[in-house]
Amino acid sequence: MREAAPAIASLDAGPAHGESSIILCADDYAISEGVSRGIEELAAAGRISAASALVGLGIWNRLGGRLASLRDEIAIGLHVNLTLGAPVGPMPDLAPSGTLPMLAQLVRRGLSGTLDTGEIAAEVSRQIDRFEQATGHPPDFIDGHQHAHVLPGVRDGFVRAVSARFTGERPLIRDPADRVTAVLARGGAVLKALGICVLARGFGERVRRAGFPTNRGFGGVSAFDTTVPFARELARSFSHPGACHLVMCHPGYPDAEHSQVDPVARRRAQELEALMNAPALDKAIWHPIRASPGRMPVWPAGVAVG
Numbered sequence: 001m002r003e004a005a006p007a008i009a010s011l012d013a014g015p016a017h018g019e020s021s022i023i024l025c026a027d028d029y030a031i032s033e034g035v036s037r038g039i040e041e042l043a044a045a046g047r048i049s050a051a052s053a054l055v056g057l058g059i060w061n062r063l064g065g066r067l068a069s070l071r072d073e074i075a076i077g078l079h080v081n082l083t084l085g086a087p088v089g090p091m092p093d094l095a096p097s098g099t100l101p102m103l104a105q106l107v108r109r110g111l112s113g114t115l116d117t118g119e120i121a122a123e124v125s126r127q128i129d130r131f132e133q134a135t136g137h138p139p140d141f142i143d144g145h146q147h148a149h150v151l152p153g154v155r156d157g158f159v160r161a162v163s164a165r166f167t168g169e170r171p172l173i174r175d176p177a178d179r180v181t182a183v184l185a186r187g188g189a190v191l192k193a194l195g196i197c198v199l200a201r202g203f204g205e206r207v208r209r210a211g212f213p214t215n216r217g218f219g220g221v222s223a224f225d226t227t228v229p230f231a232r233e234l235a236r237s238f239s240h241p242g243a244c245h246l247v248m249c250h251p252g253y254p255d256a257e258h259s260q261v262d263p264v265a266r267r268r269a270q271e272l273e274a275l276m277n278a279p280a281l282d283k284a285i286w287h288p289i290r291a292s293p294g295r296m297p298v299w300p301a302g303v304a305v306g
Contacts, residue, residue: 020286021300022049022238023215023246024275025174027079028145029053029067030060031262035252038272040066042251043073046282047275052079052143055130056088064134075288075297077141077171078131080124080158082106082148088126093119103146107199110153120157121164124149128165138166140288140296143174143248147196150176150203163210169296172303174246175204175214176221182240186219188233193221208306216304217242220249224264230274238284243302251275 026039029051036059042048051074053067054060067076083103087095093116094101094109101109109115131139142162144150149158162173177200183193204214219237237247251272254265262268275281288297 019300020284021244021302022241022285023075023244023300024048024281024285025050025052025075025077025141025143025246025248027052027143027248027250028252028262029079030055030057030063031084032252032255033059033063034255035262035268036063036066038252038268040070042272042275043070045276046073046287047278047285048074048249049286049288050075050077050141052077052141053131054079054081054084054145055127055134056081057085060130060134064131068135068137071137071288071290071293073287075140076135076137077143078127078139079143079145080127080149081145082120082123082154083146087123088130089123091119091123094123103148106148106154107151110151113153115153115157117153117157117160120154121161122157124158124161125165128161137294138169138296139171141172141174143176147174147176147200149174150200152199155203155206159207159210162207162212166212170212171296172299173207173212173214174218175207175216175304176200176218176248177204178218178242182217182242185240186236188236189221189223192223196221204304208304211306213299213303213305215242215244215246216302217245219245219247222250222267224250224267226266226270230267230270231278234274234278244300244304245302249275 026048029036029039030053039051083100086098177197249271252268254269286300290297
């Protein structure tokens with residue numbers, strides 16, 4: 001954790017609460033009780049900016065209200081899921097057996113142009129419905145589990161769904177692409193990050209044309225190597241930031257429920273400890289400010305718009 005302190009402390013977080021341009025988002029809320037509890041503790045301590053939730057697993061029914069109670073501390077969003085467990089509704093093309101495909105299969109189908117975009121749009125809409133029913137609010141932002149929302153083919157249905165749904169105040173949409181120069185300068189899981197950039201090419205521009213804001217700059221891509229201190233990865237992720245830099249992380253407490261569905265369970269405890277103890281992290285990240293309790297947050301000034 002000492003390795004991360006200089007890089008994090010040197011960020012210009014601005015003179016007042018909420019003015020940083022670094023959005024630190026904990027992914028995978030509601031993948032398990034342990035992960036969700038860890039994210040809740042980080043939110044209460046002011047150590048994260050946002051959390052995105054999976055709504056298709058059975059645990060969501062009892063956790064949605066708990067996530068909603070955190071809206072004063074963090075932004076809450078939807079983690080669109082097309083690669084884990086079962087879809088919310090029937091998907092005879094993508095999930096004929098009732099189980100969503102692995103990411104590699106989804107990528108292949110997207111690149112080959114064989115996905116049913118109408119079916120994907122319907123599933124995205126169902127997941128937005130489920131989020132709103134449990135929290136009482138639309139999502140502040142939307143992203144995707146394993147970045148599935150940006151994939152060629154998938155993005156067509158995704159953009160159709162969110163454009164039809166949000167005609168007034170619009171959530172921020174995560175763009176996991178970044179400048180190649182920034183990816184190379186950060187180091188770490190470079191090939192993985194560059195692969196995401198390739199698959200996400202053109203996505204940000206498309207959603208901005210549709211009227212949705214996006215982040216500008218993205219960090220947090222990890223190989224989930226438990227031998228590499230997460231504090232070092234966190235410092236890298238915060239370096240070479242974009243104008244509205246979004247950093248993803250995957251903290252949580254390990255539990256039996258989690259290990260059955262998540263191959264990175266062992267890494268999450270390390271991330272949780274590092275995030276809770278990194279010096280000055282609460283001052284280096286953006287914290288949401290809302291014009292009124294029912295409104296979406298005011299995003300950092302560097303947010304990208306169409």
